[in-house]
Amino acid sequence: MINGCxxxxxxxxxxxxNVLPCKFLEYIKLDRKDLLACNLKLRGYSGGDIKVIGKCNLKLFHKGQPYVTEFIIADVPSPPIIGKDSCEHGI
Structure with missing residues (x-):
């Protein structure tokens, strides 16, 4: 759950x-103006560049526990992704 969604x-x-596709911003009640600048360069597993829109810290709930974690907002046609560091921390 993020922002009740x-x-x-x-x-x-x-x-x-962690990657949140920009198409989910409206769904979780965020706007591009809520994002922080991000100069990170991302590449997909196939080696192609991924367009980064910005970043933000989001409070999410997993199994009733709250976590604040950074998400890179990207223009990608994928589902939201939880990366290795968050996995190692139990999210």
Whole structure:
């Protein structure tokens, strides 16, 4: 749950960051103006560049426990992704 909205995430232990596709911003009640600048360069597993829109810290709930974690907002046609670091911390 993020901002009272249920999301299903893909667990990707090969991903270095958490990624939220920009198409989900409106669903979780955020706007692009709520994002922080981000100069991070991302590449997909096939080596293609991923367009980064910004980043933000989001409070999410998993099994009733709250977590604040950073998400990179990207223009990608994928589901939201939880990366390896968040997986290692029990999210």
């Amino acid at each position: 249920e999301l299903k995430f893909k667990i990707d232990t090969g991903a270095d960051v």
